[in-house]
Amino acid sequence: xxxxxxxxxxxxxxxxxxxxxxRLEATSVLIVxxxxxxxxxxxxxxxxxxxxxxxxxxxxxxxxxxxxEDQLHDxxxxxxxxxxxxxxxxxxxxxxxxxGARRRIAWSNAAVRDSRGSVEQVIGTGIDVSELxxxxxxxxxxxxxxxxxVASAMDAIVTADEQQRIVLFNPAAxxxxxxxxxxxxxxxxxxxxxxxxxxxxxxxxxxxxxxxxTSRRMGRLGRVQGLxxxxxxxxxxxxxxxxxxxxxxxxxxxxxxxxxxxxAAETTRLLASIVRSSDDAILGTDRDGRILTWNPAAQExxxxxxxxxxxxxxxxxxxxxxxxxxxxLLDQARQGRTVGHVETVGLRKDGRxxxxxxxxxxxxxxxxxxxxxxxxxxxxxxxxxxERRLRQTEELAALATLVTGIxxxxxxxxxxxxxxxxxxxxxLRDEKNLERIRIIKEQVERVTRLIQSLMNFARPxxxxxxxxxLEDVAERALxxxxxxxxxxxxxxxxxxxxxxxxRAQGERLERAFLDLxxxxxxxxxxxxxxxxxxxxxxDGVEIRIEDTGTGIAPDSLxxxxxxxxxxxxxxxxxxxxxxxxxxxxxxxxxxIDVQSELGKGACFAIWLPREVPGGxxxxxxxxx
Amino acid sequence: MTPCTLIVDDDPTxxxxxxxxxxxxxxNARAATGVDEALSRMHETWHSLVVSDxxxxxxxxxxxxxxxRDSEHPVPVILMSSFGTGATPQxxxxxxxxxxxxxxxALGDLLALVSRAHGEMS
Numbered sequence: 001x002x003x004x005x006x007x008x009x010x011x012x013x014x015x016x017x018x019x020x021x022x023r024l025e026a027t028s029v030l031i032v033x034x035x036x037x038x039x040x041x042x043x044x045x046x047x048x049x050x051x052x053x054x055x056x057x058x059x060x061x062x063x064x065x066x067x068x069e070d071q072l073h074d075x076x077x078x079x080x081x082x083x084x085x086x087x088x089x090x091x092x093x094x095x096x097x098x099x100g101a102r103r104r105i106a107w108s109n110a111a112v113r114d115s116r117g118s119v120e121q122v123i124g125t126g127i128d129v130s131e132l133x134x135x136x137x138x139x140x141x142x143x144x145x146x147x148x149x150v151a152s153a154m155d156a157i158v159t160a161d162e163q164q165r166i167v168l169f170n171p172a173a174x175x176x177x178x179x180x181x182x183x184x185x186x187x188x189x190x191x192x193x194x195x196x197x198x199x200x201x202x203x204x205x206x207x208x209x210x211x212x213x214t215s216r217r218m219g220r221l222g223r224v225q226g227l228x229x230x231x232x233x234x235x236x237x238x239x240x241x242x243x244x245x246x247x248x249x250x251x252x253x254x255x256x257x258x259x260x261x262x263x264a265a266e267t268t269r270l271l272a273s274i275v276r277s278s279d280d281a282i283l284g285t286d287r288d289g290r291i292l293t294w295n296p297a298a299q300e301x302x303x304x305x306x307x308x309x310x311x312x313x314x315x316x317x318x319x320x321x322x323x324x325x326x327x328x329l330l331d332q333a334r335q336g337r338t339v340g341h342v343e344t345v346g347l348r349k350d351g352r353x354x355x356x357x358x359x360x361x362x363x364x365x366x367x368x369x370x371x372x373x374x375x376x377x378x379x380x381x382x383x384x385x386x387e388r389r390l391r392q393t394e395e396l397a398a399l400a401t402l403v404t405g406i407x408x409x410x411x412x413x414x415x416x417x418x419x420x421x422x423x424x425x426x427x428l429r430d431e432k433n434l435e436r437i438r439i440i441k442e443q444v445e446r447v448t449r450l451i452q453s454l455m456n457f458a459r460p461x462x463x464x465x466x467x468x469x470l471e472d473v474a475e476r477a478l479x480x481x482x483x484x485x486x487x488x489x490x491x492x493x494x495x496x497x498x499x500x501x502x503r504a505q506g507e508r509l510e511r512a513f514l515d516l517x518x519x520x521x522x523x524x525x526x527x528x529x530x531x532x533x534x535x536x537x538x539d540g541v542e543i544r545i546e547d548t549g550t551g552i553a554p555d556s557l558x559x560x561x562x563x564x565x566x567x568x569x570x571x572x573x574x575x576x577x578x579x580x581x582x583x584x585x586x587x588x589x590x591x592i593d594v595q596s597e598l599g600k601g602a603c604f605a606i607w608l609p610r611e612v613p614g615g616x617x618x619x620x621x622x623x624x
Numbered sequence: 625m626t627p628c629t630l631i632v633d634d635d636p637t638x639x640x641x642x643x644x645x646x647x648x649x650x651x652n653a654r655a656a657t658g659v660d661e662a663l664s665r666m667h668e669t670w671h672s673l674v675v676s677d678x679x680x681x682x683x684x685x686x687x688x689x690x691x692x693r694d695s696e697h698p699v700p701v702i703l704m705s706s707f708g709t710g711a712t713p714q715x716x717x718x719x720x721x722x723x724x725x726x727x728x729x730a731l732g733d734l735l736a737l738v739s740r741a742h743g744e745m746s
Binding site: 409416422423426455 | 732
C-alpha cells in the first residue's frame with residue numbers, strides 16, 4: 001500500500017478502501033467487524049442508528065456488551081464456532097440499544113483469514129428485523145389467543161364460507177347443537193337451522209355477506225331458531241360478522257342458547273304481571289324494612305304512590321301499637337322464616353284503619369343471601385265487616401226472639417200488679433201507704449220502660465227509607481240535647497261536610513245518634529266538648545262522635561255492645577242503648593266502631609253505605 | 625138492658641182483676657178465660673162491651689173481634705196486648721176495635737175507655 005499524497009498525516013488507506021468505507025456508512029445494513037477477541041473494530045452508522053451508540057463509544061469494546069444476558073451463551077457459541085472454524089453462518093439475535101430497548105438483528109457472518117489461513121477478523125452484516133419480528137410475533141400470538149378463545153368460548157362459534165359451508169365449529173357449538181366438529185365440517189349451515197326457517201336464514205345471511213356491513217347483532221332482528229341433532233328446536237341469540245380475505249369471505253356467527261334466559265324472562269314477566277294485577281298489596285323491603293317496591297294494589301289499598309312511600313319504613317303502614325309486632329315479623333324474615341296470614345290492623349294514608357292480613361317472607365338476592373322481606377298485604381276489612389255484621393245480625397236475631405218472649409210474658413203480670421195497685425190506692429187514705437203504692441207503680445213503670453227498650457230493639461218500628469243527609473239527622477238529634485248540654489258546660493263542635501245523601505230511616509238513625517250524644521254527655525259530668533264530624537268516603541259516609549269525657553276502659557270497650565252491659569249507675573242505664581244503636585246501624589248495612597282512651601274521651605265512628613243493601617226494603621210497603 | 629162488660633184473657637188473674645176493677649168502679653163486668661168461653665158467654669147473655677187480650681191459648685183476639693163485628697148484634701170491642709204480640713194500635717183500630725190498650729196499663733185508662741164506650745151507646 002503506497003502513501004497517498006492527498007491524505008496528510010501519511011494515511012496508508014487506499015482510495016478503494018475509502019470508497020468502501022463510505023458505502024459502508026451509507027447502507028442500512030449493519031456492518032460490524034470484530035477481532036479474534038470479539039472486540040469491535042468497525043461499527044457503521046447503521047449500527048449507530050440501531051443501537052444509539054456512536055462508533056467512538058463502541059470501537060475497542062467487546063461486542064458481547066450489546067448482547068442481552070439471556071442470549072449471551074448462544075451468541076458466544078456462534079462467535080467461537082465462526083472464529084475457530086471460519087464457517088459462515090446465519091443467525092438472529094438481539095442487540096441491546098443504549099436506551100435499553102432490544103433490536104432484533106438477522107446476521108450473516110463471515111470470517112477474514114490472514115496469510116497463514118487462520119481467522120483474523122469476523123465481519124457481521126445484519127438487518128434490523130425488529131419491526132418485522134414484532135408484527136410477526138403479534139400475529140402469531142393473536143392467532144393463538146383467538147384459537148384459545150374460540151375453543152374455550154361459552155358461546156357457540158360457527159364460521160362458514162361464502163357457500164355457507166361450515167369451516168369452524170367450536171366445542172360450545174358442538175355441545176349446543178349436539179354434533180361434533182368433524183361431523184359438521186363442510187356441511188351447509190342449514191343443518192343447524194329448523195327447516196321452516198332455512199330459506200329465510202339463508203337469504204338473510206346472503207344479504208349480509210353481500211352488504212358492506214361487517215357485523216350485526218341478529219338478536220335484535222327477531223329470535224333465531226336453532227336445531228339440535230336430536231330435532232329439538234331452541235331459541236338463539238346471534239351476532240354475525242364477516243371477514244374478507246384473498247381466499248374469500250368468511251362469516252362467523254356467535255350463538256347463545258337463550259332457552260334458559262327465555263324461560264327466566266318468561267317467569268319474570270309472568271311474576272311481574274301477577275304482582276301488577278294482584279288484588280293484594282305486594283311490596284319488597286330492604287333488610288332494614290324500608291320499602292323498595294310497591295304494586296298498584298298497594299297504592300289502591302294504602303293510598304300512597306311508590307314515589308311517596310319509597311324508602312319509608314314498612315312500619316309506617318300500621319298504627320303505632322302494631323309496629324312492634326310488625327318489626328318482629330320482619331326479624332323473622334331476616335332470619336329466613338316466612339310468616340303468613342297474620343291478621344292485624346293496617347293504616348291508610350288518610351289515617352283510616354283497616355283489617356289486613358299480612359304475609360312476610362324473606363327476600364333473597366341473586367346469591368341467595370337475604371336482602372330484605374317480601375310482604376303481601378290483603379285488605380280483609382270487607383270480609384271482617386261482613387263477618388262482624390253477620391255475627392251481629394245473628395246475635396241480634398237470637399236476642400230479638402228471646403226479648404219478644406220475655407216481653408210478652410212480663411206484660412200480663414205487670415198489668416195485674418198495676419191494676420190491683422190502682423184498686424188498693426183508691427181504698428187507701430193514709431199517706432204512708434199511698435207513698436208505698438206510688439213506689440210500686442214507679443217500679444212497674446221502670447220494668448215497663450225496660451221492656452219498651454227491649455221491644456224497640458227486638459221489633460223495631462221500621463220506617464220507609466228515604467234519601468237524606470246525615471248532617472240533617474245529626475242536627476235534629478243535637479237540637480234535642482242542646483239545652484242540657486249548655487247547662488252542663490258542654491261545647492258542641494260541628495265539622496260537617498257536604499256528604500252524599502244516604503238512603504236511611506231518618507227517625508231510627510236520629511235515635512241512634514241521640515243515644516250516642518246522650519252517652520257522650522253522661523261521660524262529661526264536668527263539661528267538655530262534643531265533636532260531631534261527617535265526611536264522605538269512597539263507598540259511603542262516616543259520622544264520628546267524639547267526646548272529651550272519662551273514656552272507656554279497655555276491658556269495657558270490648559263489652560259495650562253486649563246486651564245489658566252498662567257502666568252507668570244501677571237503675572240509670574238499661575244496657576241496651578248501644579245495642580239498639582248498633583242494631584240500627586247494622587239494619588242500615590253499616591258498621592259502628594269505637595276507640596277510647598281512659599281519661600281522654602271516646603270516639604264512635606259510624607259508617608253507612610251510600611245505598612243500603614236491599615235499599616228497596618220498606619219502600620212503598622207499609623209497616624210489617 | 626144493664627150494660628155489662630166481658631173481659632177476655634187466658635190469664636185468669638188478669639181477667640178477674642180487670643173485672644173486679646170495673647165492678648169496684650160501678651160497672652157490671654164478667655171474666656172469660658179464652659175465646660171459646662167468651663163466645664159461649666155472649667151466646668148466653670148479652671154483653672154491652674168486650675175487652676179482649678190478643679194472643680190466647682185457644683184463639684186470637686182479632687178473630688173474636690171479627691166474629692163479634694160480623695154477628696147480628698155487634699158490640700164494641702177493646703183489644704189489649706203485651707209487647708211482643710205483634711199487634712199495634714193501628715192494626716187494632718184498622719180491624720174495627722173501639723180501643724187498644726198495651727199491657728201494662730193503668731186501671732184508670734181502661735175505666736176511661738169503658739165509660740166513653742157506654743156513654744156513646746146511651
